[in-house]
Amino acid sequence: MATCNEFHQLIPDDVIIDILLRLPVKSLIRARAVCKNWYTIIKNTSFVAKHFNRHTNSGRLFVHRHDKISEKYVFSLYPDQTLAGSSPVYQDLVVDMPDKLWVGACNGILCLSYHSRRFALWNPATREYRSLPEVPRKFPPNVTSFQETFGFGLDPITNDYKLVRIWNTADFIRGKMHGPYKVAVYTLSTDSWRHLDVDLPYTWIDTPQTSTCINGVYYWSVSENFNHYLILSFDMSNELFHDILDIPSSKPSSIVPYNNSLALIYIKEDKGGVDIWVMREEGGWTKQLTVELIRYPFGFWKNGKIITKIDERRVVLYDPETHEIKYLGSPNWANCLVYRESLVAIGGGDGLLAHNQLSDVDLIFNFSKTVLSSS
Known part of the structure; x- marks a missing residue:
C-alpha cells in the first residue's frame, strides 16, 4: 500500500x-x-x-425547541426538506435549559444566546464550541439596561466572525427612561470585546429572532417613538451603523434573506396571510409576493420555498409558485433555520463536544463563573 x-x-x-x-x-x-x-x-x-x-453543500434544516413536559431543549438537524417521516441526522438534548435560548447561524457557525446575556459559538459539524467572555460594562452610576439585542455575522473582508451587542439604558434617578445606547463588538480572532462610541437615536430595536445578517451586514427593525419604523444596519467590516429610512409599511414581523437580498415579511392581521417585500437596491422595495395561506413564516428554503406555520398546529414547506405543501411535522418548533456544514475552526476555544452533546449547560455558558444578573 x-x-x-x-x-x-x-x-x-x-x-x-x-x-x-x-x-x-x-x-x-x-x-x-x-x-x-x-x-x-x-x-x-x-x-x-x-x-x-461547493454546490453539493446544500442546506440542512436545523430545528430547535423547548420541550415543556421534559424541560429539555431539543436540537435536531435534518438532511433535507423532505422531513415528514424522516429521522434527524442527530437529536441533542440540553437538560434543564430555560425557554430563553436564541440560535443564529452564519457560514456554518451557530451562535447560542441565553437571555441575550450569555453567548457561545458552536460548529455542529466539527463539534467545536467556544464560550464567549463576558463583555465589560461601561455604564455610568445609576444607569441600567432595560432592553438588549444583538447580531451575529461574518466580516467578509477579514473572514472573522463578530457579535455586536446593544443595550438601551435608563437612568431612573434622573428620570431618563431612554438613555443613550451602549454598543460592544466581540471579535472571534481576538476573543475579546470592544466598546463603540455611537449615537443611536431610537426608542426601540427589535430582537435577533426577527433580524438577519446578509453579505456581512446585520439588519434590525427599529422605531422612533414607536410610531415610525425603519431598518437599522450594521456593517461587520467597517463597524458602522446606517439607516434605511424608507420601508413599505409599518413594523415588519421579520427580516429575512431572500435569494441573497433583504426581504421584509408583513403579517396581514386583518385578512390573514403575508406580504413579502424585497429590496433590490438601496431604498428600492418590490412586493415579491402575497401569500394568503401562511401565518407565521420562519424564512425561505431552496428555490424560494417558505418554511412556515399555517396555523398553531401545522408546520409546512410551502411553494408559492405551485402552491404545493409538504408537512414538516412537530407543532412545537420554537424556530428553525437553514444550516450548511463548515470546516471553519472556532479556534482556541473550550474544546470538543462528545457526540455533539450540549448537555452540560454550565460548561457551555459558564454559569458558575459569575452571577447572571451581573451580565
Missing part, C-alpha cells in the same frame, strides 16, 4: 484537492490525521471556503 507521500507523487495536488472537496466534514476531520500534506490542505483557509461554497 502506498504511503501518503507516495500517493502525492502519483496524483497531482489539484486532483487530490478536488477529491477532498467532495467529502463531508466528518470524513475530512478523519482525513486530517492521515498525513501532514492532507492536514495542511484541509486546514487551508482557501480550501475551507471552497468546501463551504
Whole structure:
C-alpha cells in the first residue's frame, strides 16, 4: 500500500484537492490525521471556503425547541426538506435549559444566546464550541439596561466572525427612561470585546429572532417613538451603523434573506396571510409576493420555498409558485433555520463536544463563573 507521500507523487495536488472537496466534514476531520500534506490542505483557509461554497453543500434544516413536559431543549438537524417521516441526522438534548435560548447561524457557525446575556459559538459539524467572555460594562452610576439585542455575522473582508451587542439604558434617578445606547463588538480572532462610541437615536430595536445578517451586514427593525419604523444596519467590516429610512409599511414581523437580498415579511392581521417585500437596491422595495395561506413564516428554503406555520398546529414547506405543501411535522418548533456544514475552526476555544452533546449547560455558558444578573 502506498504511503501518503507516495500517493502525492502519483496524483497531482489539484486532483487530490478536488477529491477532498467532495467529502463531508466528518470524513475530512478523519482525513486530517492521515498525513501532514492532507492536514495542511484541509486546514487551508482557501480550501475551507471552497468546501463551504461547493454546490453539493446544500442546506440542512436545523430545528430547535423547548420541550415543556421534559424541560429539555431539543436540537435536531435534518438532511433535507423532505422531513415528514424522516429521522434527524442527530437529536441533542440540553437538560434543564430555560425557554430563553436564541440560535443564529452564519457560514456554518451557530451562535447560542441565553437571555441575550450569555453567548457561545458552536460548529455542529466539527463539534467545536467556544464560550464567549463576558463583555465589560461601561455604564455610568445609576444607569441600567432595560432592553438588549444583538447580531451575529461574518466580516467578509477579514473572514472573522463578530457579535455586536446593544443595550438601551435608563437612568431612573434622573428620570431618563431612554438613555443613550451602549454598543460592544466581540471579535472571534481576538476573543475579546470592544466598546463603540455611537449615537443611536431610537426608542426601540427589535430582537435577533426577527433580524438577519446578509453579505456581512446585520439588519434590525427599529422605531422612533414607536410610531415610525425603519431598518437599522450594521456593517461587520467597517463597524458602522446606517439607516434605511424608507420601508413599505409599518413594523415588519421579520427580516429575512431572500435569494441573497433583504426581504421584509408583513403579517396581514386583518385578512390573514403575508406580504413579502424585497429590496433590490438601496431604498428600492418590490412586493415579491402575497401569500394568503401562511401565518407565521420562519424564512425561505431552496428555490424560494417558505418554511412556515399555517396555523398553531401545522408546520409546512410551502411553494408559492405551485402552491404545493409538504408537512414538516412537530407543532412545537420554537424556530428553525437553514444550516450548511463548515470546516471553519472556532479556534482556541473550550474544546470538543462528545457526540455533539450540549448537555452540560454550565460548561457551555459558564454559569458558575459569575452571577447572571451581573451580565
